[in-house]
Amino acid sequence: MKLKYFTSGIVKENPLLILMIGLCPALATTVSARDGFGMGIAASFVLIASNLVVSLIRRYVPNSIRIPIFIIIISTFVTIIDYVLQAYQPALYSVLGVFVPLIVVNCLILGRAEAFAYHHGVWDSFLDGAGKAVGFTLVLGLMGIIRELFAAGTVFGVAVTPAGYREQPMLFMVFAPGAFLLIGILKSIVNRLTAGKARS
Amino acid sequence: MSATTPQWVQGRFWMVASLVIVCLVAAFSLARVYNATRPVIEQQRIEATNRALAEVLPRATRFEEQVPDTLWYGFDGADEQVGSVIKVSPRGYAGPIEALAGIGQDGRITGIYITSLKETPGLGLKATEPRFRDRFLNRTPEELRLVQDGGSIDAISAATITSRAIADGIREGIESLRHRLPIGAGKSDPPDELDFSDPARPDQP
Secondary structure, rough: OHHHHHHHHHHOOOEEEOOOOOOOHHHHOOOOOHHHHHHHHHHHHHHHHHHHHHHHHHHOOHHHHHHHHHHOOOHHHHHHHHHHHHHOOOHHHHHHHHHHHHHHOOOOHHHHHHHHHOOOOOHHHHHHHHHHHHHHHHHHHHHHHHHHHHEEEEEEEEEEEOOOHOOOOOOOHHHHHHHHHHHHHHHHHHHHHHHHHHHH | OOOOOHHHHHHHHHHHHHHHHHHHHHHHHHHHHHHHHHHHHHHHHHHHHHHHHHOOOOOOOOEEEEOOOEEEEEEEOOOEEEEEEEEEEEOOOOOOOOEEEEOOOOOEEEEEEHHHHHHHHHHHHHHHHHHHHHHHHHOOOOOEEEHHHOOOEOOOOOOOHHHHHHHHHHHHHHOHHHHHOOOOOOOOOHHHHHHOOOOOOOOOO
């Protein structure tokens, strides 16, 4: 059992802050803590499920048409999560809306199918998918918390700042420039923390 | 990996067959999930509509759809009509806004509810809050314009387009359905008028 496949996805190979893949949903859907975590969990389900299926059938997937096969598998799971969210989490679905179908083209999921699950066993692929999923969800949730805190003065809809701040908050954090600024700041913090390790 | 992969996997026949098999399995599983979730999704939609209807016309206990997804009549416990609900979808700042508006028999707004909008969080999205929606209470359709347009609805600061879309959308919706709204049909009962004689304006400073 190679537990490192799981743990590396959270810190050392964090999809967003180290590998820098799957950035589009990280910028678009993290306007609030709930939306960020919601998107993270939805994408996590698809990532783990597609990793499992791809590793199961990998010996029977012809090399030349592997990408179309991966995309069919991924879009099947995305459509499933789309129906399930509509049926059981309509409030979350109404917020995530168009971003759920877009999980199909999340490069993190196709990337793990191609780079990992196609070459590894089921158990390892599950650990890899789960680790990357946790790393992805945590960063999405963190961005959602920070942006909601600055732009609305709340976290998960609960007021945490004085009423005066909530009257005139830093609204721009909720717009696209705020998302770019935040991911830049987070990335620079991570670079600072990992700089020593990378050189040694 | 190639050591354990059979030779025929890379052949031309399997290239077609494998894609067909994957598509068939995907189609069958999607059909199963679709059939399982469809009734639940329908139920959610109906419940969401019913909740919104009850919100905008609180006095009604039963609703009758007059024009599908556009006009409802509301009745109270005694089966007396107490008002109507219309659905409008004006264009907002970032996309269409869907709103329900309840209209009492005296022609005044009994409540509005935003069922879907894609406005900017922190600005236009505030239109869903009671703080904004309550500004419509007890207004006549003619008053449903922003203050700067000569009406009596205070816009949300920094979200004039959203506020205007909702106010104008509801007013125009009432005007276009006026012939189907039983407003001022003469049968207004006195308790109603007492209720509405006190103009609540919670947002006036």
